[in-house]
Amino acid sequence: MTTEAPLLRLENISKSFGAIQALRDISFEIGRGEVVALLGDNGAGKSTLVKIISGGLEPSSGKVVYDGAERHFTSPADGKAAGIETVYQDLSLCTNVDVVANFFMGREIVKKVFGVPVLQEKEMEAVVAKAMAAAGTKIPSLRTNVEHLSGGQRQAIELNRFVHWGGKLVLLDEPFAALGVEQTRRGLELIRRIADQGIGVVFITHIMSQAFQVADRMVVIRQGKVAGDVRREETSPDEIVHLITGEALGGRARTVGQENGQAQHAG
Numbered sequence: 365m366t367t368e369a370p371l372l373r374l375e376n377i378s379k380s381f382g383a384i385q386a387l388r389d390i391s392f393e394i395g396r397g398e399v400v401a402l403l404g405d406n407g408a409g410k411s412t413l414v415k416i417i418s419g420g421l422e423p424s425s426g427k428v429v430y431d432g433a434e435r436h437f438t439s440p441a442d443g444k445a446a447g448i449e450t451v452y453q454d455l456s457l458c459t460n461v462d463v464v465a466n467f468f469m470g471r472e473i474v475k476k477v478f479g480v481p482v483l484q485e486k487e488m489e490a491v492v493a494k495a496m497a498a499a500g501t502k503i504p505s506l507r508t509n510v511e512h513l514s515g516g517q518r519q520a521i522e523l524n525r526f527v528h529w530g531g532k533l534v535l536l537d538e539p540f541a542a543l544g545v546e547q548t549r550r551g552l553e554l555i556r557r558i559a560d561q562g563i564g565v566v567f568i569t570h571i572m573s574q575a576f577q578v579a580d581r582m583v584v585i586r587q588g589k590v591a592g593d594v595r596r597e598e599t600s601p602d603e604i605v606h607l608i609t610g611e612a613l614g615g616r617a618r619t620v621g622q623e624n625g626q627a628q629h630a631g
């Protein structure tokens with residue numbers, strides 16, 4: 365991480381759905397090249413928070429400062445244009461066309477030959493091959509239709525495409541829920557590689573070992589509030605469990621607020 369301004373800063377974000385207050389005064393930062401695991405029980409508010417970051421939902425109050433300026437995204441397209449995207453396992457890929465076509469969807473390289481636009485297939489394939497190799501992603505043939513690829517391969521294509529087209533902050537909501545052990549391991553490695561290129565990564569997970577394998581920091585949301593914001597090397601699975609549940613941990617559980625002297629009960 366560098367000393368420059370964080371990639372994203374959330375300041376006192378709150379979100380209500382009618383009488384339900386899903387988020388209350390959420391503040392934290394995500395640095396460039398930082399992997400932040402977002403943890404919390406069912407209904408804690410994680411998905412709502414990720415949607416606010418991506419532009420899928422507008423906060424009821426609070427401030428989103430991204431890449432040096434306050435932002436008011438009103439749709440995921442706004443977030444995407446700014447380089448923020450939620451990557452799903454395969455929802456944004458077209459399964460009936462090949463990897464190259466998916467990578468370039470809407471951005472194809474076309475040259476006019478005798479006045480007729482011609483797709484530059486070889487050139488596009490070379491670009492995709494280079495991007496995949498840089499990320500260590502191996503796909504047997506880039507000319508394979510996506511429908512024949514595994515969930516892990518599809519996810520890697522989406523992530524590599526995101527990075528290639530200038531993405532800066534990627535959001536992953538339970539990215540490995542449908543993947544096997546080996547694919548998950550590769551997915552975690554890919555997250556690290558992406559972050560090492562300066563991209564911010566936020567990923568929601570219920571699986572503690574995944575958070576400890578790849579996250580630089582863990583932000584725990586409990587009942588719509590930040591219950592803890594801890595660096596991986598300064599915490600433990602026990603502490604995270606207690607931050608998630610709010611049960612006392614013999615004085616070991618630190619909650620946000622205690623660090624600057626404010627007493628705050630974990631519960």
Ligand SMILES: Nc1ncnc2c1ncn2[C@@H]1O[C@H](COP(=O)(O)OP(=O)(O)OP(=O)(O)O)[C@@H](O)[C@H]1O
Pocket residue numbers: 381384385386404405406407408409410411412413
């Ligand atoms: N569109 C909505 N309308 C009304 N209430 C909502 C809406 N979206 C979320 N909520 C409520 O906001 C709270 C937070 O939900 P959210 O889905 O963000 O939690 P979560 O931490 O992602 O949970 P999970 O791990 O189960 O996905 C819950 O009480 C949920 O019922």
